[in-house]
Amino acid sequence: MNDDRVPASPLLAPYTAAGLRLPNRIVMAPMTRLRADTAGVPTPIMATYYAQRAGAGLIVSEGIAPSERGVQYLNEPGLHTEEQVAGWRTVTDAVHAAGGRIFAQLMHAGRNGHPANRRDGGHPEAPSAVALTGRVHTLTAKADAVVPHAMTTAEVRSTIADIAAAARAAMRAGFDGVEIHGANSYLPHQFLADNTNLRDDAYGGPPARRARFAIELTEAVADAVGAGRTALRLSPGNPENEIVEADPAPVYRALLAALDPLGLAYLHLTDDPVYPALADLRPRWSGTLVGNTGEHEVTGQGSAERLLREKGADLVSIGRAFISNPDLPARIASGTRWAPPAGHESHYSTGPEGYIDFPPAAAPEGEPAAEAVAR
Numbered sequence: 001m002n003d004d005r006v007p008a009s010p011l012l013a014p015y016t017a018a019g020l021r022l023p024n025r026i027v028m029a030p031m032t033r034l035r036a037d038t039a040g041v042p043t044p045i046m047a048t049y050y051a052q053r054a055g056a057g058l059i060v061s062e063g064i065a066p067s068e069r070g071v072q073y074l075n076e077p078g079l080h081t082e083e084q085v086a087g088w089r090t091v092t093d094a095v096h097a098a099g100g101r102i103f104a105q106l107m108h109a110g111r112n113g114h115p116a117n118r119r120d121g122g123h124p125e126a127p128s129a130v131a132l133t134g135r136v137h138t139l140t141a142k143a144d145a146v147v148p149h150a151m152t153t154a155e156v157r158s159t160i161a162d163i164a165a166a167a168r169a170a171m172r173a174g175f176d177g178v179e180i181h182g183a184n185s186y187l188p189h190q191f192l193a194d195n196t197n198l199r200d201d202a203y204g205g206p207p208a209r210r211a212r213f214a215i216e217l218t219e220a221v222a223d224a225v226g227a228g229r230t231a232l233r234l235s236p237g238n239p240e241n242e243i244v245e246a247d248p249a250p251v252y253r254a255l256l257a258a259l260d261p262l263g264l265a266y267l268h269l270t271d272d273p274v275y276p277a278l279a280d281l282r283p284r285w286s287g288t289l290v291g292n293t294g295e296h297e298v299t300g301q302g303s304a305e306r307l308l309r310e311k312g313a314d315l316v317s318i319g320r321a322f323i324s325n326p327d328l329p330a331r332i333a334s335g336t337r338w339a340p341p342a343g344h345e346s347h348y349s350t351g352p353e354g355y356i357d358f359p360p361a362a363a364p365e366g367e368p369a370a371e372a373v374a375r
Contacts, residue, residue, distance in 0.1 A: 009301065009332050010308045015057065015315060017288050018265055019177075019228035022057035022101065022315070025308065026329050027268075027290050029319035030060045030105040030179070030233075032076070034348045035355060039119070040065060040078035042087035047094040048356045052326040054100025057315065060179050060233075060268070061091075063107030063186075066166030069125060069159065070187070071118050072109035074139045075350060079104065079166040085173045092174030103177040103231060103265075104170040106163055106221075110187035111148040111196065112241060114138060124148040125155060127191045127213070128198040132242055156203060159187070160217050164224040171225055177265050180214075180221060183235035184270075185243045188214040192251050195244040207250040215258045222262055231290075232259065233268035237275035238295060248275045256284045263287065268317060270294045271307075282312035290315040298341075301332060323347070327360040336361040 015022045035046050050059060065071040065078040078084045088104070095102045111131065113124035116138040126148035135142040151159065167178045182188035190196040191213040197204045203212050214232070222230040234255075236248035245251070256267075266288035271278045273296050282289060291313025293299045299318045307313040322328055323346075324339040331338055339358065346354020 008335070010305055011301070011316060012329065012333055015288075017314070018263065020058070020265060020288060024055075024057040024329050025315045026057050026304075026332070027315050027317040028053055028056040028059040028322045028328075029292065029317035030062050030107075030181070031319050031323070032062050032073070032348065033355065034073055034075040035350060036075050036077035036087075038074060039083060040071070040076060040081070041083050042077050042091050044090070045352050045356055046077070046087075047091045050091050050102065051094035051098040051100070052356060052358075053322055053328075054095050054098035055327060055329040056100065056322070057329075058176075059095060059100055059102040060317070061102060061104050061175075063105050063181055064088075064166070064170075066106045066108055067159075067162040068118060068120050069122060069162065070108035070110075070113070072107070072113050073137065074117050074119075079106070079169045079173065080162070085169050088170070088173035088175070092176075096174070101176045103179045104167075104173070104175040105179045105181050105233070106166050106170070107181040108159065108163065108187040110185075110190045111145075112136070112185060113148075114143060114146060116143055125151050125159070126187070127151060127196055127203065130196050130198065134242075150199075153201065153203075156213060160213075160220050163217060164220040167221045167225045167230070171229070177229035177231060178221060178225060179231040179233055179268060180218060181233055182214050182217075183233045183268075184238055185241035188217060189235065189238075189243060192255070193243045193245050195242070208254045210251050211255040211258065214255055218259055218264070219262070222264065227263045228265055230262075231265045231268060233270075234277075235270035235272070235294070236277040236281075237272035238270060240295065245275075248277070249280055252277070252281060253284060256281055260284065260286055266290050266315065268292065271311065272296070278307070278311040278313065288314045290317050292317045292319075300338075323354075324358045326358055331361050334361070 111126035132145035
């Protein structure tokens, strides 16, 4: 084999920058799967699941609750007890043994939480007392959303401290870094958005003030674990869970102007057909950019390659395809057809079915199996 040959797909090219040394440019996107136990401790099948997908250049874990106050779902893993840290250590050890790299995504639910989903029965907190209008999932049934508690300035600061502490816990658990979930309607996104942030203090109002929470949070996490181990995910303009951002550009430009000098591991940015975030923000970000096609388009090989070739991304995150294709990079390398998407009913069940039972592609005679190639 000629090691100097150009890979058939740009997704397979190695990438090195800002402390990242990746064998390919494929990032497994964070995906909620809810296989932890009721104490938020990762279970053995989670170690198997992530190790099966260690062929990704980088894995970003499912969203992890940084505190009990930040929990959205029962069976959502956490990083705020020592039992949870020990459980995650089995996951990271398995990924590293398989040759992979993994960041922990720290996800605070904000107003998306519900008392029925918290072990302490606590009320969700958010920038402002603005509730979802729909119903939310609980363990037994859907329930009416509740009006969240509007965070005081002291609670804003203590929440930042909680997330920084969870980042330090992630390092003890063996993660290679952390990604702050500032996208898809979670707490930092709620501070950035028009309809969920009605504050008139230092954390609300003009664009620079709406960006302040995300700025202070990212700075605190970078101080806790190092900027080179800290990343941030954003989805400007994404209307998930009733988020409204009429004019995202000024807010996100202010945010990137403050964060670009920090030297973060990467910015994980979701594109949008209404506000073309990659086109607007790539020139404002000097570091590594992980691109994502966004909710409007399921990522395939062609769309992933276009993010690299046309949209300025350095790396590309792929989500749902990794569920039924644990050996996705090997399939790309061999030109093997991707397995069809898994049924939605398997995404959030609690057992191994639809989780660790997807086989790697069969290899041609005389070649190693795709799973072996991926690892």
